[in-house]
Amino acid sequence: MAGTSTISDRLGDYLRARRALVSPADVGLPPTGRRRVPGLRREEVAELVGLSTDYYVRLEQGRADRPSDQVLDALGRALRLGSAERAHLQDLARPPRPVRTTAAAGVRSEVLRPAVRQVVETVPVSPALVMNDRSDVLAWNRPATALIADFPSLAPRERNMARRIFLAADAREVHPDWDEAARTTVGVLRMAAGRRPNDPELVRLVGELSLGSAVFRKLWAGHHVHEKTHGPKRFRHPVVGDVALTYETFQVPGAAHHVLVVYTAPPGSPAEQALHILDRTDGAPAAR
Structure with a gap:
């Protein structure tokens, strides 16, 4: 493969x-x-x-x-x-680290503590996600569903930002700065591959993206790495248009490869107004 x-x-x-x-x-x-x-x-x-x-x-x-x-x-x-x-x-x-797996499934456990999921779901207005370093989305709140993707309607394997960026038909519409999103996403996966080159789920994901996207193959061959910490991020929504946000990441205690990502808007900005409009529509899922 x-x-x-x-x-x-x-x-x-x-x-x-x-x-x-x-x-x-x-x-x-x-x-x-x-x-x-x-x-x-x-x-x-x-x-x-x-x-x-x-x-x-x-x-x-x-x-x-x-x-x-x-x-x-x-x-x-x-x-x-x-x-x-x-x-x-x-x-x-360093020698590759062993991948911690569950005995039943044979894959790395991605079970979140209920309290962590509750924290994410109760974040108001600002989109919030919990992701692992394979870019799997493990938890989300209503604003994230409204702005980024209709995560509840997706199959678990499709709740993966790398798959959505490189394989989803509407990726360039949702991510107006798609080139940068693609580059940083590959960089995050490269960091994960350096830590766990034998992670079977990561191996399968890289193989799938390599077969499905020529851009992914080219970026992967460049060996760029990226640590997701903070920075600007734009989304495009069919109702409110472009929404320019800033994200911050927070390590989830007890789960070294899980991070909470929260997207915020400057007070009084058009982006803040857009988030409030989405909030007032009861978090209607983004048309994706």
Whole structure:
């Protein structure tokens, strides 16, 4: 399966992808004429990190022992990695973690505590979701149903934001900034794959998206990673039009891979007015 082989790509693929994005000028190296490949050469990365070229080549080929934290820190600096990229690099250098499964289903448990679901459902006006790092939507409130998708009417496997962004026919209508939504969604899945490359549900999801979307395949091959924390987000609704919101994420205690995502609007803004209009319509499901 395409998803299985892709998720199994580990440290070497990531190092190659990242050094291709860094030019000699980015790290203070003098230009050396034409290059056969973009970015830094292996020997240049080795010199920046303080390694022998042979050892760095073995890292990219997957033939070296697990690199030390000091080496990984130096690689992060040399390849100009941000915090999410550094965390992903650390994950790739470690042995894959076992996936915690339920004995009956053989898959990772996604059962929410009833109190967590109640918290989400009682958030007023602002759309709120609980998601895992596979982008499965595990809980939602009425505003989220009105603005984002009619989650109660969807089959459980369809309550997945990656599937909706890449495979739903109306995805570009719901997400006016679709290119950015697609890129960040792939980045979140890449982070999850770094932590759990053998998660069977994640393997199946990546395989399905790879077969169903050429854009997904291209973005996945770029090894971009993204940690969902906070930022702007626009939705488009057939009744209220474009709604420009800001989201914040909150870790759910006791569930390391679950986050609460709350979308809010600035006071007095058109977006706030739009949310109140949707609220006054009793949360009528979005026409999706």
